[in-house]
Amino acid sequence: MTTLSLKRFAVLALPMAALAMTTSAHADEWTPSRSVEFVAPANPGGGWDTLVRTVSRVLQEEQLAERNFAAINVPGGGGAVAWAQIARDSGNPHKLFATSPPIILVPLAGASRHDHTDFTPIARLITDYSIILVEADSEYQTINDLFDALKENNSLSIGGGSAPGSMDHISVAGLASAAGLDASSVNYIPFSGGGDAMTNLMGGHVEAVITGAGEAVGQLGEGSQLRALGVSSPERLGGGLADVATYQEQGVDYTFDIWRGVMGAPDMPEEAVAYYETLFTEMLETDGWQQARDQLGWLDAYQDSETFGAFLDEQKEQFSSVLSDLGLLRQ
Structure with missing residues (x-):
């Protein structure tokens, strides 16, 4: 290739490289393309339902989310029915569910074949x-x-x-x-x-x-x-x-204490996890959230996805001992 040809190639390559970098950056900045299904694994009126509806309302009132968070109740089995449904929706970045100690306890007692390791930790939000x-x-x-x-x-x-x-x-x-x-x-x-x-x-x-x-x-x-x-x-x-x-x-x-947080479908893309982490961090700073939190007697206890995942592993070890004392640990 001649020197002139090399120069022409370089001139053409520069904007192409810039375009590739821009495209890659945009791909990393994931946002929901449709409504987010936010599941409470129980009937209306319980702790999961209260968290789901409070979060959904605050996100809407504070105009933080690009799409609606649709509260959905899937009762049964202390959460096991909902978990079985969500486990079949691997990779879906538009499906979240409220979680708390039963995600550890119910599987340990042998009442669910799915446990916390089957899902994507998003964030711990509060302690009740x-x-x-x-x-x-x-x-x-x-x-x-x-x-x-x-x-x-x-x-x-x-x-x-x-x-x-x-x-x-x-x-x-x-x-x-x-x-x-x-x-x-x-x-x-x-x-x-x-x-x-x-x-x-x-x-x-x-x-x-x-x-x-x-x-x-x-x-x-x-x-x-x-x-x-x-x-x-x-x-x-x-x-x-x-x-x-x-x-x-x-x-x-x-x-x-009863911690409560949010998890997602199995194998959720990393860019979707990052979006939700940022969203919930912003939500906790709003006046709307703080007013609702205080009214409900909650305390903020935020953990990001990685920290929340490690915390869930620790909880499994602690609860295994308690269930063993009650004679309820699955052998």
Whole structure:
């Protein structure tokens, strides 16, 4: 090739290289091309549903997302039904779901063939706490009143919105143990979500319910059919739960936090993960989110995808020990 030809080739190659770099950069900047399916793996009214609808609303009101986040409820199996559906949608960057300790606990108890390693961690968002509820006219005024009754009559039942061996069961079992009972003796009745559990409490089908504080706050207050006996936080929460005493204030040395976050379909593209990480980071800084968070008694507890994934692995080790003590660990 002559010197003149080489110069002409170089002149032509420069804009082509620039175009290739621009195209590559644009490819890395992924954004949704359609509505994002945001799944709550339970009936309306529970903790997952509350997180999904709160996040979707704030993203819309703050005009942060290019596309709508469509809240979808897929109840059943303590989350297992939804997880089975999402697991079949590998690589889909438009499908997310709310997650919390059951993504670890339900598989460990043998109630789901899918666990956290089958999905894409996106971000941990908040920490919530457990709360014990009774009917407004219940004879029980404190946590100790309830557990004294359970000691005398172990047929009395406590309902929860997750499967046996899952989050609500683990939370109340630990509380019972701290209150001097055999954790395995608690007559735990599972329902399909926190909302369903509270409905059954109001119907007189269980003595008490354990659920997430955030999902219960809307059911409490003047004129409510329900009343809170205690909350698992180390200090009293704000907002509508400021009057609820902690377990520790009542002489039961026990706390339990319920982290909640977002995961995606298996093998989600890295550029989609990066988009959602940035989106949720921006959301946490908005006034709309902070107002909703405080009203629900949540605490921000953000972790990015990589950190959240490592945290989930640690949770699996911790919960394996608890389930083993309850005799619920799948062998």
